[in-house]
Each structure stands twice: as structure tokens, then as C-alpha cells.
Amino acid sequence: MRLVIARCSVDYIGRLRAHLPLATRLLMVKADGSVLIHSDGGSYKPLNWMSPPATLHVTEPDEDDNEAGVAEIWNVQHAKSDDRLVISIHEHLHELSHDLGADPGLVKDGVEADLQRLLAEQIHLLGQGCTLIRREYMTAIGPVDILARDAAGRTVAVELKRRGDIDGVEQLTRYLELLNRDPLLAPVRGVFAAQQIKPQARVLATDRGIECLSLDYDAMRGVDDIESRLF
Amino acid sequence: MRLVIARCSVDYIGRLRAHLPLATRLLMVKADGSVLIHSDGGSYKPLNWMSPPATLHVTEPDEDDNEAGVAEIWNVQHAKSDDRLVISIHEHLHELSHDLGADPGLVKDGVEADLQRLLAEQIHLLGQGCTLIRREYMTAIGPVDILARDAAGRTVAVELKRRGDIDGVEQLTRYLELLNRDPLLAPVRGVFAAQQIKPQARVLATDRGIECLSLDYDAMRGVDDIESRLF
DNA sequence: TCGTGCATGTCGAGG
DNA sequence: CCTCGACGTGCACGA
Secondary structure, X not given: OEXXXXXXXXXXXXXXXXXXXXXXXXXXXXXXXXXXXEOOOOOOOOOEEEOOOEEEEEEOOOHHHHHOOOOEEEEEEEOXXXXXXXXXXXXXXXXXXXXOOOOOOOEEEOOHHHHHHHHHHOHHHHOOOOEEEEEXXXXXXXXXXXXXXXXXXXXXXEEEEEEEOHHHHHHHHHHHHHHOOOOOOOOEEEEEXXXXXXXXXXXXXXXXXXXXXXXXXXXXXXXXXXXXXXX | OEEEEEEEEEEEEOOOEEEEEEEEEEEEEOOOOOEEEEOOOOOOOOOEEEOOOEXXXXXXXXXXXXXXXXXXXXXXXXXXXXXXXXXXXXXXXXXXXXOOOOOOOOEEEOOHHHHHHHHHHOHHHXXXXXXXXXXXXXXXXXXXXXXXXXXXXXXXXXXEEEEEOHHHHHHHHHHHHHHOOOOOOOOEEEEEEEEEEOHHHHHHHHHOOXXXXXOOHHXXXXXXXXXXXXX
């Protein structure tokens, strides 16, 4: 990785066009040829960037550029598209290079997949006597997160979200509409399950006869840990 | 901005939990307290990060940490939530600080507005004899991208997307429902226009009697260029 | 390789 | 403040 602090202007030409006026910024060149241009604020998104794989080609400024104070031009060309980044460097302030090597990568815990696994294992949270039919039950308009059968033998379709919002209720509504056309499954109950369910989503779900289920992830993981320790 | 190359491990506890095993990485501390942890690959998204506003508090390692080889611990606490990043620094390899100042920001040119302008200008793409009523036709629930009249005199509501997926069909459905209550406009045809339309969105649209229209942006821009050259 | 859905999404506009 | 929609979305996973 190569880090350069420089006064520069930047132009991106590709899926759209974008321009950064002259200012002091951090240029980060990664081992795979990707380039990030960061300011001293904002979130993790760079002001501008080039995705890998890309190649960096440094050229001398032409007469006009030279007159404008450009010392060096970086042409960053994406390897698989016409996307191009042109960095006009006016002043080179700092430089630092270091080989970081490969990274072991991030280990995540608590994304929707974890929540789905836990709910499938603790399917009784849907109600006494519920049994799992399957996770990721495929339909023409996408997979239903969890399909189960309740104590009375009715099919239950579960839409699972980390944060329950209106669009999640819409999604479940579409699934229910489709599933209820299948005589082997109908009638199908809907359950909207999430760690947090927004009031508006709860109102909409209730209005459509969809049950809301708040999930306590820490408690569910606690149960999972205890079960794991038994084996 | 402060840049540190260090051998470190990282733990994030917040909306989820995430862990980065010990490795050499770039730590970027911005002026607003945000922190980014980058490896030497991947795209612009850091391995882990803390959004602003946040505060960095450096503490000495306790006995266990010391034994494990930790030299220094960075506690990064988000100012408005419980999100927390703990960076255990084993080895400090490089350091570089520089005040970048405020950035003038990115100037973007021509994205979604272009597609809408082009379709309005080439309204015949909706079908022979179509005429434009207006762009951004306002309704109580938001603006319809394009409203037109077809050769048979029927109103046509167009929802325009760069990438057409189910959400766009839902949006157009809401507009059609509303527009069809207006006796001056009803009956209103729906056209879902996008550069690419996903199969599931196409299924849903067709099921609801909404026509799908794939747009060739390059061709449309080409026509635009030719027309421009005539004047 | 391509398509699909999630994301600690981020970001900006508008009510 | 919150909601909604766009994004050069990125990203992992499955067909």
C-alpha cells in the first residue's frame, strides 16, 4: 500500500462524470491497483475512487497542465471497463509505503443469516407446537425466509429482518399473496419477525393480519450457546 | 488526518459484532473522530470502521492483554450510539499526520436526470404516436417520472430506473392506483422503463398488467448527440 | 459467470 | 427529526 498526501484535483469518467477541485487530500494506492481519495471528514466512502483491478500509469503534464501548476498526472484505468480516474497532482506533501500482505478478513456475527439460523433452531418462538418446513423456501418472486407449520397444521410464512420496516411488510405481503394461491399450502399465516419493529411497520402488518414477533438476539444466542455446550 | 500502519486486531460491538484477527493494517483517524481500518485490497469499503462523530480514547493494556503482546488499546466510541470499536495494537510500524482542511467536495454530472430527459425527448420509444404530457408529474404521493399520452389517447405513466427491480414496480403500482382515481386521466397504462429489468421485477410487473421497457442508454445518448449536432 | 438480496450500507432531498 | 429513494452502491452466496 502506498499513501500520498497531495494537493490535487481529480476527474472520474465512467458510468458518470465527476470532478474534485484542487485541494489537499489523501491518495491511497492498494496492491491490487485500486485507488482511494479521502478527505479529512465524511464517513468511510472516499470522495472518489477506482475499484480493482486497475492499473496506475504516471505521465508528465503537458504544457497547459504545467502552466496550471500540475507536477504529475496519475491515470488510473479500470482493467475490465472504460472507467478512468485522472489525478492531477500539484504538490506532493508526504509519502509512505508499506506492504501489508493478505488480510485474514472480517468475522461477522449477528447478520440476518445468523438470526435466521437461530429462529429455525428455536422455531417454538413462533408458537407452541410449530415445526420447521424449511428455510429459504423458493418462490417465483424470491425466497421466503422461513416456512413452518403451526400446531393447528396451518402454514406459516416468516419474513425476517434485522430492523423491521414497512418494505419488509410489503415483501411478506407479496409472498403471502403468492403462497395462498397454492392449494397445498393455503391458507398461509404471515409472521413478521425482527429485532426491532418500527411502529408504522407494526401498524401496517397488523392491518393486513400479519403477526409481529420481536426477537431478542442476545437471548437467542444465549440459548444457542447453552445447546452447543451440551455436545 | 492521522495515518498509522500497525499490527492489530479489531473488535466491533454495535448493531452487530465483528472481529478482525491480528494482521498488519492501515488505521486512518479523521479530524471528525471517525476511524477507518483498511487492508491492502478489496474495494473502497474498509474492513471495519467507526462513523463520525466519534472519540478516540487510548488506554494501556491490562495484564492479560500485555501478555498477549498488546502494546496499546484504542477505544473508539460513537458519540450518539453504543457502537464501539476496540483496536488492540501489537506493533506500531509507521505514523504520518497531516491537516488536510475542509474539502470543496465532489461535483457530479449527469446521472438519472439524463435518462429522464432523453426518454422525454425520444418519447416515441414508448410506442408510435406517443406524446409527452410532462416530466415529474406531481401527485400526492410523489412525482411520476414521465406522464404521456399514447396514439389511442390513453394516459401512460412511466416509472424510470437505471436498474429496474421490485421496489420500482411497487412504486409505479402506487402511482397507477392513484392516477386511475382521476377521471380526467383514467384509464392509465403503466410502463416500467429501465436500462436493465430484473426477472422477478418483470414477473411482478407483467402480473399487474404493467408493460416493461428496456432502454438502451448509449443508443439514446447517440441519438441525442446527433440531434445536438444539427443545431 | 451472472443474478439476487442484504448492508454496521452511505448519502442527500424533502416534509 | 425522520422517511424515502439513488448509488460509479459493495458484497457474499447460490445457480
